Amino acid sequence: MSMGNNYELYKVFYWAAKTGSLSQAAKVLYLTQPSVSHAIKQLEESFGLSLFYRNAKGVELTQEGAVLYSYIEQSQILITLAEEKMAALKNLDSGELRIGGSDSLFKHYLLPYLEQFHEAHPGVKLHLNHGTTPEIMAFLKEGRIDLGVVRMPIVDSQLEVKESFQLQDCFVAGARYADLKDEMLSLERLLQHPIILFSRNSRARMTITELFQSYGYSIKPEIEVGSVDLLIEFARRGLGISYVTREFVSKELEDGSLFEVRLDVPLPPSHVGILTMRNMPVSSAASAFIRLVR
Amino acid sequence: MSMGNNYELYKVFYWAAKTGSLSQAAKVLYLTQPSVSHAIKQLEESFGLSLFYRNAKGVELTQEGAVLYSYIEQSQILITLAEEKMAALKNLDSGELRIGGSDSLFKHYLLPYLEQFHEAHPGVKLHLNHGTTPEIMAFLKEGRIDLGVVRMPIVDSQLEVKESFQLQDCFVAGARYADLKDEMLSLERLLQHPIILFSRNSRARMTITELFQSYGYSIKPEIEVGSVDLLIEFARRGLGISYVTREFVSKELEDGSLFEVRLDVPLPPSHVGILTMRNMPVSSAASAFIRLVR
DNA sequence: GTTACCCATAGACACGGTCTATATCTCCTG
DNA sequence: CAGGAGATATAGACCGTGTCTATGGGTAAC
Numbered sequence: 001m002s003m004g005n006n007y008e009l010y011k012v013f014y015w016a017a018k019t020g021s022l023s024q025a026a027k028v029l030y031l032t033q034p035s036v037s038h039a040i041k042q043l044e045e046s047f048g049l050s051l052f053y054r055n056a057k058g059v060e061l062t063q064e065g066a067v068l069y070s071y072i073e074q075s076q077i078l079i080t081l082a083e084e085k086m087a088a089l090k091n092l093d094s095g096e097l098r099i100g101g102s103d104s105l106f107k108h109y110l111l112p113y114l115e116q117f118h119e120a121h122p123g124v125k126l127h128l129n130h131g132t133t134p135e136i137m138a139f140l141k142e143g144r145i146d147l148g149v150v151r152m153p154i155v156d157s158q159l160e161v162k163e164s165f166q167l168q169d170c171f172v173a174g175a176r177y178a179d180l181k182d183e184m185l186s187l188e189r190l191l192q193h194p195i196i197l198f199s200r201n202s203r204a205r206m207t208i209t210e211l212f213q214s215y216g217y218s219i220k221p222e223i224e225v226g227s228v229d230l231l232i233e234f235a236r237r238g239l240g241i242s243y244v245t246r247e248f249v250s251k252e253l254e255d256g257s258l259f260e261v262r263l264d265v266p267l268p269p270s271h272v273g274i275l276t277m278r279n280m281p282v283s284s285a286a287s288a289f290i291r292l293v294r
Numbered sequence: 295m296s297m298g299n300n301y302e303l304y305k306v307f308y309w310a311a312k313t314g315s316l317s318q319a320a321k322v323l324y325l326t327q328p329s330v331s332h333a334i335k336q337l338e339e340s341f342g343l344s345l346f347y348r349n350a351k352g353v354e355l356t357q358e359g360a361v362l363y364s365y366i367e368q369s370q371i372l373i374t375l376a377e378e379k380m381a382a383l384k385n386l387d388s389g390e391l392r393i394g395g396s397d398s399l400f401k402h403y404l405l406p407y408l409e410q411f412h413e414a415h416p417g418v419k420l421h422l423n424h425g426t427t428p429e430i431m432a433f434l435k436e437g438r439i440d441l442g443v444v445r446m447p448i449v450d451s452q453l454e455v456k457e458s459f460q461l462q463d464c465f466v467a468g469a470r471y472a473d474l475k476d477e478m479l480s481l482e483r484l485l486q487h488p489i490i491l492f493s494r495n496s497r498a499r500m501t502i503t504e505l506f507q508s509y510g511y512s513i514k515p516e517i518e519v520g521s522v523d524l525l526i527e528f529a530r531r532g533l534g535i536s537y538v539t540r541e542f543v544s545k546e547l548e549d550g551s552l553f554e555v556r557l558d559v560p561l562p563p564s565h566v567g568i569l570t571m572r573n574m575p576v577s578s579a580a581s582a583f584i585r586l587v588r
Numbered sequence: 589g590t591t592a593c594c595c596a597t598a599g600a601c602a603c604g605g606t607c608t609a610t611a612t613c614t615c616c617t618g
Numbered sequence: 619c620a621g622g623a624g625a626t627a628t629a630g631a632c633c634g635t636g637t638c639t640a641t642g643g644g645t646a647a648c
Contacts (some may be wrong), residue, residue, distance in 0.1 A: 007301040007373065008636090022595065035637055037595060047380045048577030056594055056645035063390070063577055064383050071376030075369040079304065082365030086341045089358050096357070146357075261552075279613095281344030283357055304607090316626065329606050331626060350614035351626055573644095 011038040013051065014076045017069045021058035025219075026231045041190070084151040088123065090284060096125040100136040101149035102202070104228040105272065108248040109165075110149060110249040113293050124285050133203060140275055146286040148275035151203040160278040165293055168246045169204055169268050174254070176238025187217050194240030195224035196231055207270060208243055215265065245270075306333040307345065311363045315352035382417065384578060390419040391579040394430040395443035396496070398522040399566065402542040403459075404443060407587050418579050427497060434569055440580040442569035445497040449558040451482060453573040458587055460563050462540045463498055465489075465555040466547070470532025478556045481511050488516035488534035501564060502537055508561065528550070539564075 012220060015025035036196055044051050044136055051065035061069055088094035097117070101110065106128055118126060129136075129145055136148040137156060154161050171190065172182060179270045180193075197219075198205050212219040222240050226232055235242035236257050252258035277284050282290075310321035310330060320330045338345050345359035355363055357426055380459070382388035391411070395404060400422055412420060414538060423430075424441055430442040431450060448455050465484065474487075492499050506513040516534050519525055529536035530551050546552040568584055570576050576584075 006636095007305050010373065011301050023593085031636095032638060033595075034597080034639085037597085041596085041619080048384045049380060049578060053574050054595060058594065062575060067383065068376055068380055069390075071379065072370050075372040075376070078365050078369040079301065080370070082362055082369070085365065086358070086362055089361065090342045095361075223346070280347050280358060284343060293484060300605095325605095326607060327626075328608085328628080331628090332605080335627085348613095348626060350627065569636080 009039050009043050009046075009049070010072050011076065012036055013043055013068070015073050016040055016052070016059060017061055017065065018073075019058075020060065020263060024058070032203055092121040092285055092288055093123040095283070095285050096122070097283070097289055098127040098129065098145040099147055099149065099289070100129045100131060100139045100145040102136075102151075103130045103247060104245070105149055106130060108228065108245070109167075110293075113289070115171045117289055117292055121288070122283070129242070132201065137275065140277060146283050147290065148274070150271045150275060152271035152272060154273055154275060160276045162274045162276075162290065162294070164274045167272060169208065169243060169270055170246045171197050171241050171243055171263070171265055172232075172235050172246075172249055172258045173241045173261050174236040174238050174258055177241065178259075181259050182260055184264050186264050187212060188217055190241070190261070190263065191217060191219065195219060196225060196234050196240040196242040197221035198228070198231060198243070199224035199226050204243070204245065204270065207268070211265075211267070213244070296353060303333050303337050303340075304366050305370065306330055307337055307362070308366050310334055310346070310353060311355055311359065312367075313352075314354065318352070346460065347555070351525045386415040386579055387417040389417070389577070389579050391577070391583055392421040392439040393441055393443065393583070394423045394433045394439040395427060396426070396430075396445075397424045397445055398539070398542060400424060402522065402539070403461075403566070406586070407583070411583055411586055415579070415582070426495065431569065434571060440570070440577050441584065442570060444567060445564040446567045448567055448569060452572055454570045456568045456570075456584065456588070458566050461566050462563050463502065463537060463561055464540045465537055465557070466526075466529050466540075466543055466552045467535045467536050467555050468530040468532050468552055471535065472553075474555055475553050478558050480558050481509055484535070484555065484557060485511060485513065490515060490517040490519060490523060490528050490534040490536040491515035493518035493520050494520070494538070498537070498539070498564065501562070505559075505561070509572055532579060 012025060012029060012031075016022050019028065021023050022036045022040065023033045025031075026033045029036070040051065047064075049064045050062050050241075051068060052059040053062055054121075080274050081253060085094065099110075099114075100279065106114070114126060114128075116125070127145075129139060130280060131139065133150040135156070136145070136150050137154070137159065139145045140148050149164070151167075152161070152163065173193075177193065197208070209219060223234060228244065232249055232252060233242050234240060235244075236252065238247040241261055246253070246260065249258055253260060276286065306319060306323060306325075310316050313319050313322065316330045316334065317327045319325075320327045321337050323330070334345065341358075341362075344356050345362060346353040347356055349569050355536065357384060369467045379388065393404075395407075400408075408420060408422075410420070422441075425431060425433065427444045427448070430439070430444050431448070431453065433439045435452060443458070445461075446455070446457065467487075471487065491502070503513060517528060518526060522538065522542055523534040525538050528534060529538075530546065535555055540547070543552055547554060568587065570580065570584075
């Protein structure tokens with residue numbers, strides 16, 4: 001008989017050797033004793049070697065059987081570990097979740113979800129990659145992250161976009177401009193004050209630039225800053241009027257250190273979307289996180 | 295779906311991951327592509343996890359799939375090694391052969407066979423355990439040797455006895471007793487000369503003692519020695535007449551340094567038998583050796 | 589002697605692994 | 619842009635084989 005066995009036979013062999021009894025092995029494997037007997041016989045015939053001594057008390061490995069066992073034992077242990085590991089991955093007791101997004105979204109919006117997820121699944125390692133929207137999209141396509149959280153709209157045939165939540169950008173000012181608090185400003189009037197914008201090529205920056213252009217104006221910031229924190233801080237200190245996401249300054253709006261500057265034209269809401277690869281399976285950790293956020 | 299897969303699926307998974315293609319895996323495993331596709335699907339459903347990304351070029355491991363692979367790869371390699379090892383054992387390119395026997399049998403009779411066997415199967419390690427017949431029998435029953443080579447007769451229900459070759463014990467003397475060369479001695483006449491016997495409780499010693507008793511005589515050695523080599527050496531130096539196995543002194547008989555002292559009664563031949571455990575499989579190395587000797 | 593436990597064997601059945609045929613998708617090429 | 623090549627997925631049928639029950643034989647222990 002030739003080599004190239006059904007690997008199932010090794011499982012039977014493993015338990016027969018481990019328990020020293022074909023009957024015991026049968027119990028462990030939920031088989032009958034004749035099935036185990038037959039399986040061992042198949043192995044022995046395939047090798048042309050005897051693997052066990054049979055006696056009244058059970059079976060005992062022959063010299064050759066002991067050699068086989070030394071290999072098969074390790075192999076079976078690895079498979080068992082693999083199955084346990086897969087179960088852990090499935091249950092989110094293990095694994096990792098790699099999310100891409102902008103710094104500000106992480107800090108001001110996703111943080112509670114991340115905390116909640118980590119608390120529920122402490123075994124899952126979180127990897128947060130921040131970057132611009134195009135970078136996030138590239139990371140996704142390279143397989144370096146499992147999902148991306150970015151501002152809409154996104155048009156990319158390779159990506160699956162789930163609209164998640166809505167953010168409202170707005171202009172805010174501090175005490176220095178308190179006289180604007182009860183006013184409803186036109187764009188022209190707004191532009192008479194110093195404007196503070198985010199410096200990087202963010203979607204928010206592009207959106208507001210386009211909006212002013214559509215009304216025939218050009219918005220040129222007095223100050224450009226590199227982080228949402230600075231946008232807020234500069235507005236509070238009265239250096240100008242900042243264009244920020246309202247949800248990111250809810251604390252300041254509440255305690256009165258900032259107030260919203262109302263305009264006579266509507267500012268379009270911006271949507272945040274969750275990106276995954278289209279037609280590709282989503283890891284269970286990622287889908288659990290998406291379920292949590294939506 | 296629950297855990298506890300058919301391990302055969304892991305073989306399919308291994309090759310699919312290794313080749314990065316279900317079609318290639320199918321070729322390697324002599325299956326069709328749909329079979330492989332189906333097998334992978336079963337695994338994925340059993341874990342509740344996706345293992346591969348499918349694309350137009352083939353398949354690629356997901357994060358979870360890569361985790362599984364890290365375990366399964368080792369496992370499969372071990373199984374492959376195990377199968378190679380078993381083939382080597384079967385072909386006698388590997389393994390060990392443990393033989394029990396008396397020192398003199400090893401030295402004077404089995405040596406050429408051992409050399410021949412070692413030359414034919416250099417990969418098989420030889421373990422030679424010497425001891426008395428009862429010790430050899432005990433070794434066998436304890437599983438410490440694969441076969442024993444001892445003088446017959448042996449009566450033991452647990453042991454399988456194969457008669458192997460025949461030895462003829464005889465009395466030999468050196469030049470000092472040259473006058474006996476052409477004579478045919480009676481037992482009585484023999485006993486007038488100093489006799490040299492093996493001191494240990496060997497079967498040969500027992501046999502000759504019984505023989506003399508059956509004729510009404512009692513044989514009492516002038517000298518007792520502890521090895522066959524000394525039996526020969528003492529006889530050559532004229533210290534007496536030694537009782538030895540003729541085959542062990544063939545060299546000395548040929549070159550004339552010893553001659554056989556002929557008796558007027560026949561000395562019974564002694565048989566050498568090969569012992570193995572009854573109703574227990576014999577290792578392929580052992581059965582190859584037995585085939586060689588007989 | 590008898591019991592109780594092992595393993596081996598024989599024969600029947602049913603499940604599932606494998607096949608063929610076909611569909612669908614993507615990439616590449618002319 | 620159409621079409622071919624090559625990848626995987628799906629559907630359905632069949633055959634092989636792994637498993638079962640029933641039974642036999644052997645050994646150890648009481």
